Amino acid sequence: MSQTLCIxxxxxxYRGQFAKEALDAALVSATYDIPTSLLLMGDGVYQILDGQSPEQLGRKNLSSMFQSLELYGIETVYVDGESLEERNLDxxxxxxLYTLLEGDAVASFLAQHDKVLSF
Structure with missing residues (x-):
């Protein structure tokens, strides 16, 4: 049985490379048939905010990478509800393309994984 991974x-x-590196790590692990989940917490919830225009910053929009996750076997992106609340995001x-995790669901979700990497 394969070890499960949560990133x-x-x-x-678009603040540094960590968001893109987390996505890259998820794609690479899924490519090697490692059951992989992606959880957005803290400022990471901004990654799937609709209507981003990073081209003005000279950056590539990450939304296309999120939309390709399913092709690699990552069927959903998980989002911490508390992080949304703290940032006044609806x-x-x-x-x-996400599943909202609220309250104790985040801890339960993480406990389902053998390995956890944080970016």
């Missing part, structure tokens, strides 16, 4: 992405999408402002 936690906690950084805003779930309707996000791209429709």
């Amino acid at each position: 936690i992405s906690t950084q805003a999408p 779930p309707e402002q996000l791209l429709p």
